[in-house]
Amino acid sequence: MPHVxxxxxxxxxxxxxxxxxxxxxxxxxxxxRFFEAQRRYxxxxxxxxxxxxxxxxxxxxxxxxxxxxQYARDLRxxxxxxxxxxAVLVGWSMGSFVIWDxxxxxxxxxxxxxxxxxxxxxxxxxxxxxxxxxxxxxxxxAMIALQEDQRGFAQEFIPMMFKRAPSPETEAWILEEVLRxxxxxxxxxxxxxxxxxxxxxxxxxxxxxxxxEGGGDSFLSxxxxxxxxxxxxxxxxxxxxxxxxxxxxxEAERFNEVVDGFIRSLx
Numbered sequence: 001m002p003h004v005x006x007x008x009x010x011x012x013x014x015x016x017x018x019x020x021x022x023x024x025x026x027x028x029x030x031x032x033r034f035f036e037a038q039r040r041y042x043x044x045x046x047x048x049x050x051x052x053x054x055x056x057x058x059x060x061x062x063x064x065x066x067x068x069x070q071y072a073r074d075l076r077x078x079x080x081x082x083x084x085x086x087a088v089l090v091g092w093s094m095g096s097f098v099i100w101d102x103x104x105x106x107x108x109x110x111x112x113x114x115x116x117x118x119x120x121x122x123x124x125x126x127x128x129x130x131x132x133x134x135x136x137x138x139x140x141x142a143m144i145a146l147q148e149d150q151r152g153f154a155q156e157f158i159p160m161m162f163k164r165a166p167s168p169e170t171e172a173w174i175l176e177e178v179l180r181x182x183x184x185x186x187x188x189x190x191x192x193x194x195x196x197x198x199x200x201x202x203x204x205x206x207x208x209x210x211x212x213e214g215g216g217d218s219f220l221s222x223x224x225x226x227x228x229x230x231x232x233x234x235x236x237x238x239x240x241x242x243x244x245x246x247x248x249x250x251e252a253e254r255f256n257e258v259v260d261g262f263i264r265s266l267x
Contacts, residue, residue, distance in 0.1 A: 007070075018046075146183050216243065
């Protein structure tokens with residue numbers, strides 16, 4: 001299993017294929033394993049890389065550094081370690097935050113394009129941002145549940161990510177991945193990523209961007225997607241009507257074709 005040490009932490013990754021570099025970045029508590037269908041499809045014509053962020057998946061289970069900003073620095077170090085340049089960055093959920101924070105800190109050098117999967121600029125329902133899916137009571141309840149019954153909370157959370165209930169086999173491996181971060185790590189990064197607000201960052205994302213919205217029971221509302229389209233300089237939106245938060249799993253074939261077409265359009 002390939003690992004690379006970045007900022008003193010061993011990060012697990014998969015690196016397959018040749019051509020345009022595509023880096024897939026997972027959501028909170030998740031891992032690169034979620035992108036298996038994309039790896040199989042995109043590696044035919046691209047160099048396709050998945051990464052497990054620190055504390056997630058098969059990466060080192062360090063107890064510190066669990067902020068979106070640090071994950072962005074880890075991603076930058078990771079890309080440098082693999083000598084990756086001119087990449088298309090694909091972020092799902094929190095993975096989109098990592099990309100935006102990378103751009104906030106370091107600009108768009110080395111990024112050819114970006115894909116945002118079902119993520120608004122903030123998950124928190126701020127007084128001037130009613131489109132955040134989570135309020136203070138939701139966050140407080142999640143933090144308590146992670147400490148007292150992480151497995152039970154994860155079992156309740158997983159079906160919320162899908163328009164239709166996943167198969168028992170799919171739910172089983174997702175639960176395995178979600179439980180890899182310790183409760184302390186899971187709570188730390190959940191709090192940090194929920195309180196992030198990237199509305200002012202969108203204008204800095206000057207590379208072509210594909211927005212992928214789940215059309216059913218999605219964490220990204222139509223209103224939030226419209227807000228992003230207005231503020232991202234070079235964005236297009238595709239709605240996956242048969243998906244919730246995971247169109248790359250729920251509508252994998254169409255998702256792969258849409259993303260592949262977007263990548264080709266950048267050449």
